[in-house]
Amino acid sequence: MATKNVFRFVFAMILLLALVACGSDEPAAEDSGAVEEPAVVEEAAEETAAEAPGETEGAAPAAEDKWCAGTDIVFFPGGSPGGPFATVVYNGAVAAAADLGANVEYVWSDWNPEKMVTQFAEAAATGPDGIAIMGHPGDDAFASVVDDARAQGIIVTSQNTTLQMLEAKYSSTGFGYVGAELYSAGYALGAESAQRFGLGAGDRAMVWGLLAQAGRGQRTQGVIDALEAAGLTVDYLEIDDATNADASAGTSTFVGYASANPDVKLVVTDHGALTATLETYLTSAGFGPDDVYAAGFDLSSATVEAIRGGWTDLVIDQQQWLQGYLPVLQICLTNNYAFTGLHIDTGAGFAHADNIELLVDLVDRQIR
Secondary structure, eight states: OHHHHHHHHHHHHHHHHHHHHHTSSSOOOTTSOGGGHHHHHHHHHHHHHHTOTTTSTTOOOOSOTTTTTTOEEEEOOOSOTTOHHHHHHHHHHHHHHHHHOOEEEEOOOTTOHHHHHHHHHHHHHTOOSEEEEEOTTOHHHHHHHHHHHHHTTOEEEEESSOOHHHHHHHGGGTOOEEEOOHHHHHHHHHHHHHHHTTOOTTOEEEEEEOTTSTTTHHHHHHHHHHHHHTTOEEEEEEOOHHHHHOGGGGHHHHHHHHHHOTTEEEEEEOSHHHHHTHHHHHHHTTOOTTTSEEEEEOOOHHHHHHHHTTSOOEEEEOOHHHHHHHHHHHHHHHHHHOOOOOEEEOOOEEEOTTTGGGTHHHHHTTOO
């Protein structure tokens, strides 16, 4: 046992001496290279510092005020100047341009899909850094002009109406989406209307929408499917071009429908401007505020007053201000920092008489 203790003591002393030697200031053997390591690390650190963002050619600028200055964008608000929905979209884009410093040009389309495609091609010919488009014409109509724009290096993103094929193709280079998920938003409004108003089999509903527009029509289809699932009889009317551009042009159409169908219990307008005109339609047809349930999309000052007066009963708020702000931000992020496309659902919250006062100030300021 004593012999073992001696060996243990000797082994411990040898280990202690080895550790002391490793920690000494004496250089190691000449071929070990140990003394060169600090110099190598120091040199690498200097190289890294020399390549820091902002000092190397091609590096992204630092995230600071007006960090998107110098980025040229063409933005499509969708409708006409002063329109209740398009104006709020426009306000969002203007706010983003002011916050970020981007140069933004606005192109108005009167909600005309053919016009949107032509205007897109014209915008791409000017060579901007990015274009934010309303997706109403659909994937097929936009495919060739978007392909040409991307071939030129122009960033493209969309708002309000999804372009699923183009988004999937170009999302890695900044093609995103900001807006409600159309079919589900339409279905939600239809289902909520039937449930909230106690409507079902034997009740008649009118849906005034845009089924003819390939992508945009999905929201209208969602409304129809939900109402039919609840057992209602649905009469569908397509919004014509004149009414699409100016909602007041549809008054005679509505009066004609109401005269032929006085038993209608629910009217759904799948269009922000038409929803803002519901009170005019109903009064022109001789209805009172309690004669017909009315539902639609998007808040405006006129819609707020119609809700307060009992003319409009249920509205989906898709927060269109975000559909202006976020696409501008998307193009700035992609152009300056190579971010990929973001897909953002702006929601489908319901506005009605019980909660409208919470939103009035924002609506008056044209933010909601």
